[in-house]
Amino acid sequence: MKYRIIFFLAFAFVTEISFAETGYRLWLRYDRIENPDLLEKYRSQIKSINFEVKSEMAGVAKKEILLALNGLLGKKVTLDATNLASLIIGTPESSSVIKAMVTANEIPNSPEGFLIKTFITNSQLKIVICAKNDKGVLYGVYHFIRLLQSNSSLDKLNNNQSPTIKNRILNHWDNLDGTVERGYAGSSLWEWHKLPGFTPTRYTDYARANASIGINGTVLNNVNTNALSLTVPYLLKTAALAKVFRPYGIKVYLSARFSAPIELGGLKTADPLDPQVKQWWIDKTKEIYQYIPDFGGFLVKANSEGQPGPQNYGRNHADGANMLADALAPFGGIVMWRAFVYDDKVPDDRAKQAYNEFKPLDGKFRENVLVQIKNGAIDFQPREPFHPLFGAMPATPVMMEFQLTQEYLGFSTHLAYLGTMFKETFSSDTYSKGKGSTVAQVISGKLDEHQLTAIAGVANIGSDVNWCGHPFAQSNWYAYGRLAWNPEFSADQIAEEWIRLTFTNDQLALTAINKIMMESRETIVNYMTPLGLHHIMARNHHYGPGPWVKNAGREDWTSVYYHKADSIGIGFNRTATGSNAVAQYFPVVAEQFGDVKQVPEKYLLWFHRLKWTDQLKSGNTLWNELVEHYYDGAKAVDSMQVTWQGMKGKIDDDRHEEVAQLLKIQFSEAKWWRDACLLYFQSFSKLPLPAGYEKPQHDLKYYQNLKFNFVPGIKN
């Protein structure tokens, strides 16, 4: 008994020993289990481990489980090659013990699925983590660690999981000069100059973090790309990264510059139907696979925002994508061809352009092409209705592009948990094949029976020591990975899981922080773009409000194009009497969105133009409702601050203080958004603030005259 007391005393000290809590460890925190009873129980349940390693991937899985157990349990677990081990890990091929214990049909058939199961033999508990192959084992190991980190019971585990989407990919908008387009967490992780020779520990930690949430691919370079990425020196660098990521089940992909045959190959054209161009890509692709045998494929932004593409040669997107697809096919590579296009003349409605260009191409793409579609038709706004292309290209595998980096959501100073936003899109019903044809069903390939499925998240990761700038921005990386694994997971459940892994298992803190997270995105919508408003950010850098932006080079780069406020009213008429963008949706949806009485109010001004004095469901006029949303938004940030103050002492002081500082900035910027937007809209509505609202701190001119230098995320 004395033994144990001392043991605990010793460990009690340990948790207090630390350097600063920088957030570097993300959700892979293996600090000692705090609950002493549970610690004791886990220790009694996990005494030994049987994990026979026959591959590099199994090797990293074993290293991880030992690291985690060592940390979480605060003791070394003995290795035991027999069936008496308490934790038995592997595949039926690698482990005769597993082969004997688990029947083949219990193990998921999916190449990435796993089974975690508790057995009780002679009243001794044994836990098996197994899979058809080592990739599943790796994921199973990370899931098991997550169970420990979140203090789950091990008594009756029977957890059989497989991912819903096959290719779960991060898109890094990282430039070769180390800047990150729309990056708010420092500079690029990739130190190109020091590659291929130097692959610091951080790259492995990046791979660990991704593998732990099932991300299995990464596009290393910006979609606005430089052809240099395809030259041999850079391929060698990419190969060095691929080597680090490979044991963690992560493939590398590259953004390909469509005009590379001209820039690198010295050809006169990049016409996708030109035989020399085709041959150049065939040769280049072959070369890439020499260096990176498991290269994932190309991501392409073509004929959009100045990027070259097939339309430069009178060809269409399918012509361009198929040429690359043919070059990749022999090696199993894929093309992810972005549907985010705008080029040439300003269309009647930007929201319609992607559909107009891509819908007619349905069925014209090769088998190894995916069309990569942003969640909404404009551009990663705080809220957008789902993109009308989802469900509209049944003969083509289409993939989702979410943006984790908060280009339009307060950069890395605003707390925005985006799990709710991702879910909002996933659960939207396209009605493409009747009720229940959700976006998730489209993306998972279930609806249109596609084997090739994928999802992309534009990364929010940079050189900041905490990876994402805002401690809570890590939750979006996490949530993205978890939802890419299974879009049916709930945003709430993922938030709770993340809090447990990242901050604490304390029940009060869990409840409070979860509330903050679950309300955070709606809060931002309220103080930035309520009721369906969109794209009214400041020009170019998108930092802060800019509803007054006009004369910006082309009409659809202005704010006034999107909100159309005047003395009568506000909103973009996308019904049949307007741009008729609603007609791009399937009839049930088109009818709902197109009818001002049926449209969800959150999309009101996206689809409809209303008078300032029109009455909404609440009984408020549109003006008063707008005011209410803006004030509610700012007020909610204040409440978040109060809640967060209550977390002091529940989590480490370092991250508590950082978040407190960031919430203070957010509160100030929320008021800035509120006041600037309302003052601007008021200059049209000429209506007063309803009684009881505090007055804006400054006048409209003040907000319009604010200028910012060196805003991150763009090249200055």
Next chain:
Amino acid sequence: MKYRIIFFLAFAFVTEISFAETGYRLWLRYDRIENPDLLEKYRSQIKSINFEVKSEMAGVAKKEILLALNGLLGKKVTLDATNLASLIIGTPESSSVIKAMVTANEIPNSPEGFLIKTFITNSQLKIVICAKNDKGVLYGVYHFIRLLQSNSSLDKLNNNQSPTIKNRILNHWDNLDGTVERGYAGSSLWEWHKLPGFTPTRYTDYARANASIGINGTVLNNVNTNALSLTVPYLLKTAALAKVFRPYGIKVYLSARFSAPIELGGLKTADPLDPQVKQWWIDKTKEIYQYIPDFGGFLVKANSEGQPGPQNYGRNHADGANMLADALAPFGGIVMWRAFVYDDKVPDDRAKQAYNEFKPLDGKFRENVLVQIKNGAIDFQPREPFHPLFGAMPATPVMMEFQLTQEYLGFSTHLAYLGTMFKETFSSDTYSKGKGSTVAQVISGKLDEHQLTAIAGVANIGSDVNWCGHPFAQSNWYAYGRLAWNPEFSADQIAEEWIRLTFTNDQLALTAINKIMMESRETIVNYMTPLGLHHIMARNHHYGPGPWVKNAGREDWTSVYYHKADSIGIGFNRTATGSNAVAQYFPVVAEQFGDVKQVPEKYLLWFHRLKWTDQLKSGNTLWNELVEHYYDGAKAVDSMQVTWQGMKGKIDDDRHEEVAQLLKIQFSEAKWWRDACLLYFQSFSKLPLPAGYEKPQHDLKYYQNLKFNFVPGIKN
């Protein structure tokens, strides 16, 4: 007895628990003392602590000592306000116990000095850390922690220290857009966009690291500066950083753009004698002190490399510096005016320009001006003779500018411990007042009796998780701080100390790593610029060899200007028959450097032009000697690799692997340097490689045609 065994077992586990070893913790690693006997002894010696806190500075000192003891000893130390405490910390004013125990004259009078002393009372050991004020206490605390980290005996401490140089400053060449000029460790630490609201934990850790080695000032922005830094929004941001750094005894300084009165003030001139200009600086300075009451002052790069300065208005450096000095004087601020000037026409010898411009101004500067002089007269070369201005301006406080960032020393991929280089300059004898007039004596103010003393180090710190890019580059930050504290410390002793704090106290490892460090800089000199060669790096980015660089805009931007190789010989004749730069040194030195028989061979080609076939002391011809140096240099890197392999298991795998990778790059680049330079020089000497040397891998053309994109440290 059983107790203890279990105790140790428990702690044995602990050291194995960790996330990746990224190097973030620098030398402030408070992991449990590994030697069990010593741990036991320390625990018995340090049981309780008496530290009464009456200032924010004392508060951070107390937090640090508790953190360190908690980590190093693995137990909580009790607080004890009596004289029975084993560790008693404070000033005679803050602590009656100290007042009673320590006689006033034992404590250093210096405002930053401290005393650490062991008392034995009734056979109980007590350690007092005390100082005249809290700044000294802070430094004493960090020194005491260092003693524990390096496993020193506490039995008979009597350590009374004060810094030799008053202002010990880092110069950050950080731009407002987040890039770092000549930075090879990621982007700038300063997230200007998020300031003033957000001051992440990392800023505190930066302050801790600096305070721990006595650095007490930091210039936040690049000497090639943007006037925006002096506007109110940026002053608020600077003030927020100052607030974080203040409790750690660190003042902030700013680089001031000389033309700011025009750019910000709307004046037509920045003429330092213009009354409006003077008034503008007086007002601006007053404004700065409103936001930052302990603002340190201005660093100025004027009339150099395109920067504006007084010479634009026909005034001299003293005119410019004095104007700023007058504005700063009421607040106690200082001006650091850089002597690194080159402008206008190419001088007959660049090495002479600073002396020519500044020597005549000696005595013309205000009392609060320091002239900041680079260690050598050219530009931070792997080796330069000391700058002739040292000792030449006895009536002016002059300060040293070292470069920690390895602009010319292999960036952050080559292992270069610069403690030896700093010492080489410090110990150089200027003979300005006879033998013993070392540069250290000049800088410390002792030689010419100056109260105002300072030293600057151009920082090698960036956003990389390990701060400096190369794990060993941290040693230069460390060595700089330690030598700024006391230039008499030996490079060897500092290296050993750093290894103990950073890697291990293992004796075999200490010896091996110390050897690597102590030889590292000479190794680089050998494979880059032996025998006094200089500035033969590639153009602009300085990455790799470029002895062939000519036609680069102006003559002194070329390599051929500096080495002057032709079919006859090589070297820059700076004797009386040449540029006569030697005449800028005091006679004893001038005679030595000017005489080809007396000049140290390491400076041979710096001062002399020789024939390829001239015989050197070794008996070798110059050509053969050059060859030998280049080959020795590359070979030494190979030996470093072998030695480092032997460190596997002695230190953590993560950093071991990182350094192994970097040494591999260094070895490859050392051979590149060797082969490129020798092939190029051979094209003049027409002499063969002596027998036994491996042939270059490529021909000269190959090396000359190498092109690199996106090399860090410059704007692309």
